[in-house]
Structures are given as structure tokens and as C-alpha cells.
Amino acid sequence: MTQDEMKKMVAHAALEYVEAGAIIGVGTGSTANHFIDALAGIKHKIDGTVASSEATAERLRGHGIAVFELNEVNDIPVYVDGADESNQYLHLIKGGGGALTREKIIAAASDKFICVADESKLVDVMGTFPLPVEVIPMARSYVAREIVKIGGQPVWREDFITDNGNQIIDIQNLSVMDPVKLEAQLNNIVGVVTNGLFAIRPADVLLLGSENGVKTIT
Ligand code: 5RP
DSSP states (O other), rough: OOOOHHHHHHHGGGGGGTTTEEEEEESSSSHHHHHHHHHHHGGGSEEEEEESSSHHHHHHHHHOOOOOOOOOOOOSEEEEOSSSEEOOTEEEETTTTSSHHHHHHHHHEEEEEEEEGGGGGOOBBOOOOEEEEEEEEEOOOOOOHHHHTTTTTEEEEETOOOTTTTTTEEEEEEBSHHHHHHHHHHHSSTTTTSSEOOOSSSSSEEEEEEEEEEEOOO
């Protein structure tokens, strides 16, 4: 089974968490795209969605699925999104696709966060995947110097602008031993909009696609 087939399988498994008559939070990336395609099959059962990126909104609308602004919505029972890495505590690194800030906002606003990924994303210690940090453009060099002070190697994701009009620094060669602490520490650097650690608000359920089917970790 290919990695993409595992992503598709796990995205379909997430349909089980979709509540009838609800607004569903929808993430960004190739696994989230499989979820969107699967969601299209039951779109008559839901009231609509909130999207974590312009790309996701476009794909949802392409399937005829209603997309609401977060400000128009009171309750999001379930948010479904992928991840770049997860540890066994369901702390995540996200933002490989650059949508980390809207993803984190929707995760915070949702009752339950279902993370969908292929099994290669589960690691003992996070940080092999470069940790994305969204920054206000004028603060980029300052934030990069502050990241060096805490032991990271910042790399500017050139030619990429987020949906919020900001830039991304990817931190390489990190060994994330205390994800909750590092998430707060990075957020405290002036000029940082958010960072790709989802540890203060981790996932609630991790669905992992594997050769042997879907594993559920809670
Ligand atoms: C986008 C993300 C994605 O969830 C993450 O990059 C995983 O992507 P994929 O499902 O394509 O492996 O955080 O900002």
C-alpha cells in the first residue's frame, strides 16, 4: 500500500466522527484533501464547514459543500486535519503546507480534534520535520536571531506567503523534548504569529493509516 493510499484510508475512517447537522472544521494538505473528497459523499448530512485555508475552501466549494467564516459559527464539534509529525501524546508538528495559524485557530475553537495521518508520521521525539513558524514579515530576521538563541536553525521559506499575508521560518535540527514549553517559548517571541507545535491543544484522537488498517490512538 502506498503512503497516499494509507492517507485515503484514514481520511475515510474520519467520517465516523462527523456528526449529522454539524459544522465540520476541515484542515489542509493531501490527507485533508482525501477527507474533503470523502465528505462530499455525505454532504447532505452536515450543515457546512469551516476551512483552514483558501485551498481547502476552494476544494470544499468545488464539491458543493458550504464554507462558513469562523466568525459566523458558534460550535464546531469536530475538526479533521493531518499532521507532519505526532508523538504518542498526540502533540503534533503541523504547517508543512503553511496553513498552521488558521489550523491552530480552528483546532482551538473545536470540541474534538481528529488527526489523520499515515503511520510514518508517528515518531518518538518530534523535530526531524522542520518546525514552521509564521512571522510578521518585518520581524523575520529578528525572530530568526531569537530562534538561534534557543538552539534552532532557522530557514526562511522563500517565495511563500501565507493566507494571512505573512512569511514562514522553518526551524531545522530541533529535538523537541518538551513540546508544550517550546510552543509557548516560540509564541513569546515578538513578531511570531504562531508556530507549528500543537501541544498546548493537542489532537484528541489520532487515526493512523497502516498496512494493517487504521489504528486509533487516544
Ligand atoms: C498543512 C498541514 C498538514 O496537515 C500537514 O502538512 C500534513 O500534510 P499531508 O496530509 O499532505 O501529509 O499542517 O499546513
